[in-house]
Amino acid sequence: MGLLDARVSNRNVLVTSVDNVMNWARLSSLWPMGFGLACCAIEMMATNASNYDLERFGIFPRSSPRQSDLMIVAGTVTMKMAERVVTLYEQMPEPRYVLSMGSCSNCGGPYWKHGYHVLKGVDRIIPVDVFVPGCPPRPEALIGGLLKIQELIRMEGLGISRQDALKKLADKSVDPQQAIDQVRKVAVTA
Amino acid sequence: MDKGMEEAGNQMSPAVQQSKTAYDIIRERFGDAISEFDANPTMPFFEVLDIARWVDIAFYMRDNSLLRFNAMACLSGVDYPAEEKLGIVCNFESIGHKTHKIAVKVKCRRDGGSIPSVSCVWHTANWHEREAYDMYGMVFEGHPDLRRILCPEDWTGFPLRKDYQVQETYHGIKVPY
Numbered sequence: 216m217g218l219l220d221a222r223v224s225n226r227n228v229l230v231t232s233v234d235n236v237m238n239w240a241r242l243s244s245l246w247p248m249g250f251g252l253a254c255c256a257i258e259m260m261a262t263n264a265s266n267y268d269l270e271r272f273g274i275f276p277r278s279s280p281r282q283s284d285l286m287i288v289a290g291t292v293t294m295k296m297a298e299r300v301v302t303l304y305e306q307m308p309e310p311r312y313v314l315s316m317g318s319c320s321n322c323g324g325p326y327w328k329h330g331y332h333v334l335k336g337v338d339r340i341i342p343v344d345v346f347v348p349g350c351p352p353r354p355e356a357l358i359g360g361l362l363k364i365q366e367l368i369r370m371e372g373l374g375i376s377r378q379d380a381l382k383k384l385a386d387k388s389v390d391p392q393q394a395i396d397q398v399r400k401v402a403v404t405a
Numbered sequence: 406m407d408k409g410m411e412e413a414g415n416q417m418s419p420a421v422q423q424s425k426t427a428y429d430i431i432r433e434r435f436g437d438a439i440s441e442f443d444a445n446p447t448m449p450f451f452e453v454l455d456i457a458r459w460v461d462i463a464f465y466m467r468d469n470s471l472l473r474f475n476a477m478a479c480l481s482g483v484d485y486p487a488e489e490k491l492g493i494v495c496n497f498e499s500i501g502h503k504t505h506k507i508a509v510k511v512k513c514r515r516d517g518g519s520i521p522s523v524s525c526v527w528h529t530a531n532w533h534e535r536e537a538y539d540m541y542g543m544v545f546e547g548h549p550d551l552r553r554i555l556c557p558e559d560w561t562g563f564p565l566r567k568d569y570q571v572q573e574t575y576h577g578i579k580v581p582y
Contacts, residue, residue, distance in 0.1 A: 331571040
């Protein structure tokens with residue numbers, strides 16, 4: 216799994232690829248930009264706070280887009296805000312990641328039809344790596360999304376484009392129904 | 406007051422009766438410039454028929470020692486497509502002086518109509534009138550700073566009108582779902 220789980224020889228030598236080390240460093244210190252747009256931001260803050268403690272993943276919100284490598288779009292993106300979101304995204308240094316949190320930023324949410332002022336999905340203006348469904352998603356769901364981002368980073372490497380990494384990630388994913396069935400079967404037999 | 410009205414008056418709740426008393430004071434001063442009293446149990450109201458006198462009525466309501474409506478609790482916009490009109494509904498209270506409340510309706514033409522601004526009477530009206538303008542498009546004459554307040558300044562149309570159709574794109578971004 217992680218780099219530290221690899222066997223270290225008794226001479227304290229660890230043999231691995233540069234890609235691995237780089238990815239491990241980047242995924243272990245994901246710094247999201249500290250900005251929230253609506254009620255999802257409350258859940259995001261709860262996730263950052265001591266109960267769910269994102270710091271154990273090395274995730275710590277930054278107040279400047281220049282210092283952050285992850286944008287959590289937490290909430291309703293209005294048409295007025297959309298251009299500001301693009302500006303903030305452009306100010307982030309590469310490699311950067313975007314997590315769309317909640318129904319509003321995924322697809323417009325409850326404002327999909329009559330919400331004239333709401334952008335129907337933040338992926339219309341910036342590329343999104345991971346979508347987290349929910350209204351708003353619970354902290355567990357957000358953590359799930361952040362772990363997906365970490366997995367995505369793990370898939371990356373020299374000469375592998377973001378598209379390829381996303382494809383690798385999609386190929387690796389399991390059918391949730393299977394997982395649910397398996398858990399259910401264990402619960403029934405126990 | 407004839408007998409029928411007196412009976413109706415007796416059926417009014419104490420709160421509505423208070424509003425009626427306040428209304429009578431305004432009616433005495435402005436006569437036919439305002440409509441009959443509507444004893445709506447939720448929010449008793451009257452309509453300003455001669456809207457050119459709306460600012461005078463507003464000053465009178467605020468400054469008369471028996472009325473002292475010193476607080477505009479809310480100003481809402483309304484679209485009346487059947488009547489070809491736009492309107493506002495203002496809710497007034499008298500904080501710290503009286504316990505009475507009343508609502509006032511003011512209407513104007515739907516296309517290119519205007520309503521005198523009362524932002525010089527109650528400062529609360531400043532942003533509320535901007536919001537009503539933003540959503541419905543009626544002009545408030547004499548408003549010091551009549552700009553959109555919620556929508557972007559270059560937005561097309563007035564979103565809360567009944568016949569509003571959302572624009573296809575905004576700055577190159579698709580707007581409808």
